[in-house]
Structure formats: structure tokens, C-alpha cells
Amino acid sequence: MLAFIIFGTRGIRSTIKQGAFYCPQCQSEKNYKHKKVTQFFTLYFIPLIPLGNKGEYVECQTCRNTYIERVLDIAPVLDITPKKAVASSTTEEQIERFGGQSAQMGIASESAAQTSTPAASQSTPAASSDTSLIDQVKQLAEAEAALVAAQEKVAAEKAEAEKPVDILSEKQKAIKKVLIMMILADGKVEDSEISMFHKVYRDVADSVVPDIYKEIEEVRVENKAPRQYLKQVSAYLNEEGKKDIIKAAMMIAASDGDIDPSEVRMVENFGKALELRTLEVREIIESIKV
Ligand SMILES: [Zn+2]
Numbered sequence: 001m002l003a004f005i006i007f008g009t010r011g012i013r014s015t016i017k018q019g020a021f022y023c024p025q026c027q028s029e030k031n032y033k034h035k036k037v038t039q040f041f042t043l044y045f046i047p048l049i050p051l052g053n054k055g056e057y058v059e060c061q062t063c064r065n066t067y068i069e070r071v072l073d074i075a076p077v078l079d080i081t082p083k084k085a086v087a088s089s090t091t092e093e094q095i096e097r098f099g100g101q102s103a104q105m106g107i108a109s110e111s112a113a114q115t116s117t118p119a120a121s122q123s124t125p126a127a128s129s130d131t132s133l134i135d136q137v138k139q140l141a142e143a144e145a146a147l148v149a150a151q152e153k154v155a156a157e158k159a160e161a162e163k164p165v166d167i168l169s170e171k172q173k174a175i176k177k178v179l180i181m182m183i184l185a186d187g188k189v190e191d192s193e194i195s196m197f198h199k200v201y202r203d204v205a206d207s208v209v210p211d212i213y214k215e216i217e218e219v220r221v222e223n224k225a226p227r228q229y230l231k232q233v234s235a236y237l238n239e240e241g242k243k244d245i246i247k248a249a250m251m252i253a254a255s256d257g258d259i260d261p262s263e264v265r266m267v268e269n270f271g272k273a274l275e276l277r278t279l280e281v282r283e284i285i286e287s288i289k290v
Helices: 069-074 076-119 123-162 170-184 191-205 212-222 226-236 239-254 261-273 278-287
Strands: 007-023 028-043 046-060
Touching: 007 046, 007 069, 028 069, 046 069, 046 226, 170 191, 170 212, 170 226, 170 239, 191 212, 191 239, 226 261, 239 261, 239 278, 261 278
Parallel strands: none
Antiparallel strands: 007 028, 028 046
């Protein structure tokens, strides 16, 4: 009889803090959990001895994206939002005021126009009535110009408040990098690979890369192996994020029309680097059919 002692290490996640934050992916205030990943020595897959802190991340409880802790620093954006809302409501009040004013003046000039006809026979009052009418028309035009300006200001403030905060989730960063590493694997970058990248990145990471060639150049210069990279980022990802990386890698592998065994092995190795269970990785691989 053979007896195996199965031991290893595994990152165990625990929540150290929770609250509300601005999620860049949801683009609104959502609940988050701040998680800490502790590396454990495992015996027969049971975590026994904590070996130290491996990483931390902030997880959105709605979209499940994970972010580096710094995402909480953009929380002041949330504090600014009500201020901006106040600012725009002031402008809205201004519009109301101007609008009200021009409406009043509209009535005033209308009544002035009505009274001006009988007054035309009397030279002096008619002249003064005409002057006041011109003044009122001028004022009305000014008020309308101010109204347009105020409306434009509100639109600009609204656009500014709605501008997404430029921060990627760890999953998005990792998918982008791994896919580029796969594109670079054969040493050449083909147009079909680029278009496939955009499709997979949009489908799985729910985002877009504006300048793919710049990103490719960065990855090329860095010259890191995907497994080594994934081992590093594993502590900043949750289960969903890891599975999405495997899914995206598999979609790229399948994009040329066939999946050969070496590609399957490569993706399985990605799964190992991410500390995913072999069965889970197999399921994702199976789900991607050519
Ligand atoms: Zn979210």
C-alpha cells in the first residue's frame, strides 16, 4: 500500500473591512469587501499554518471585479458628486429664474405691444412706450442668451460628473496582459489576432483597450512569462476573475479554428498559477468549443 503525503500552499481570503465605494466598472456607488489573502501551508488540502500576507484587494459586491486598495482613494469623487449636484442645481435655479423672468417679460412686452397701438396717435407717450418696448426686447434677448449659457453650463457639469474614473480592475488588467502575452508568443502580431483580442476583451472583461499597440510594446519590453505573471496577480483576484482569465485565454486559443493539446496544456498551467482547481479549469476549457 502506498501512502502519499499531500502538502502545498494556498491563499486563503478573509474580509478585513467593508463599506461603500465608487466602483469604476459599475460607475456608481456599490458595496465592497476589502479582502486580505493569507498564504497557508496545507496538508491534504487543509490550510494549517499561516505563512504570511500575500496580497489585498477591494471587491465590488455587484460586478465582482477586484481592485487594488487605491480604488478606495478615489472615494473623494463621491464626496465631490453631491457638491457638483449642488452646483448644477444652483445653475438650474438660475435657469428657472431666467426662464421665469423672460416669461414675465414676454407677457410685459405683449401688453406693451397692445397698448402701443392706441398710443400711436399721441406722439410723446408713444415714443416713450416704443423705447421701453425696445429695452424690454433687449432684456428679453439678454435673458434668453443667459438661459442658453446656463443650460450649456449644466450640460458641461453633468458630463464632468459622469466621467468614468480611469481605473481598471485586476481582472481586466490580467486578461489584457495574458492575451497580449499569447499574441506575442509566436513572435509576430497579426491583424486577425488584434481583432480577436478586442472581441474577447470586450466580451469577457467588459471593457475596451484604446491603444493596443502601445500595450503590446509594454508587454514585449517587460518580457515576463504568463505563468510567472499570473502567480503574482493571483492574490489580487477572486474566483470569478480567475475563471474569466482562463475563459479569455481559451477563447484566444480557439480563435484560429482549432485547439491543439499544447494550447490546452498552456491554459491548464495558467489555472495552476492562479491556484484554480484542475476540475474547474477543465470545465472552462470544455465549455469553449471551436
Ligand atoms: Zn462594480
